[in-house]
Amino acid sequence: MKQTTAVILAAHPAQTFVASDLTLGTIDLPELTPGTALVRNQYMSLDPSTRGRMDPGEKQYTTNFEIGSPLDGSAIGIVEESASELLPVGSTVRHRLGWREYAVVDDATATICDLSLAPTVSWLSSMGQTGFTAYAGLLPVGQLAAGDTVLVTGAGGAVGSMVGQFARLLGAGRVIGSAGGAEKCTWLTNECGFDEVINYRDEDFATELPKLAPEGIDLFFDNVGGWQFAAALHNMKIRGRISMCGAVSNFGTQEQPSIAVLIEAVLRRLTITGFIVRDYEDLRPEFEKKVSGWLASGQLIDRATIAEGIGAAGAGLEGLLSGANFGKALVRLSD
Ligand SMILES: NC(=O)c1ccc[n+]([C@@H]2O[C@H](COP(=O)([O-])OP(=O)(O)OC[C@H]3O[C@@H](n4cnc5c(N)ncnc54)[C@H](OP(=O)(O)O)[C@@H]3O)[C@@H](O)[C@H]2O)c1
Structure with missing residues (x-):
């Protein structure tokens, strides 16, 4: 069975989140089944909502994290092995299984990103x-x-x-x-x-x-x-x-x-x-068309503050919540 390094919730934060509320661990990756693919994550998104999901109790629009379990969130990476016709090996895909170096993603919840329209990082920021x-x-x-x-x-x-x-x-x-x-x-x-x-x-x-x-x-x-x-x-x-x-x-x-x-x-x-x-997914095509046009014409500045490596994810989130980021906050997980 394959395994990957992931960020695990170690403790519910006191009101102010600190990086030590998280720890690194090793988790098992499921075997590929039809419709799934193994993705090597390149970047993951840091989001304020991740802090809300660390509190005990259910929130109304998504699940909360449990102590001892891995976090999740938006990420982008390259398909290395595939059992899905929709996710060919070598393609760049965006999905919801960030906070880990590798992920087995389902083609129903992953999106192919066209790098001729926007660079990898932009698919998690202006185009994401x-x-x-x-x-x-x-x-x-x-x-x-x-x-x-x-x-x-x-x-x-x-x-x-x-x-x-x-x-x-x-x-x-x-x-x-x-x-x-x-x-x-x-x-x-x-x-x-x-x-x-x-x-x-x-x-x-x-x-x-x-x-x-x-x-x-x-x-x-x-x-x-x-x-x-x-x-x-x-x-x-x-x-x-x-x-x-x-x-x-x-x-x-x-x-x-x-x-x-x-x-x-x-x-x-x-x-x-x-x-x-x-709730506005029907607008996604017109949104991507407009924003890729603005990026191509140089009318849009898409700045990111990028932490290096999965071990920096907790500090990156702490930085986000205290205003250290200019533009989008990301973690780079691999080349
Ligand atoms: N409704 C939705 O569907 C949806 C989707 C995505 C995000 N969001 C929300 O959108 C907001 C922005 O998210 P983001 O991903 O773009 O995060 P972000 O703005 O990149 O990062 C959070 C920023 O909040 C500021 N901040 C932190 N504590 C503050 C405080 N006490 N008072 C004022 N500003 C404070 C910091 O900047 P300063 O340097 O200015 O302090 C920090 O950089 C969040 O509230 C997030 O939950 C909502």
């Missing part, structure tokens, strides 16, 4: 679930319209950096972001086309936002929740729209604002829509 989340949250969910003033929190991260750039490419009038640290904010304004970015670590977001959007915000794409969500509510235009994508500030230790702030949604007649990207 990250970019697709930005696309779904802006268009079907957020109803982005030409000329809109758009605000995105977590702007320097994977989803946020795509939201700002897509919004600009899709005709937004003004794009405002928030991110942690001067270097990240400068990258977003100088290279990614944001008009303004608030460094929420050094500046007071609630004080700065009305200065940058005196007329108010049409569309707010929220990755962060908490105090930034509360402050943004007070700066929405009447009948503004909010795409609720995530709430990474929930994983911190800061006290959260009262739900009483939601009265602003009434006063401003807001539409607030929470969404999960997998």
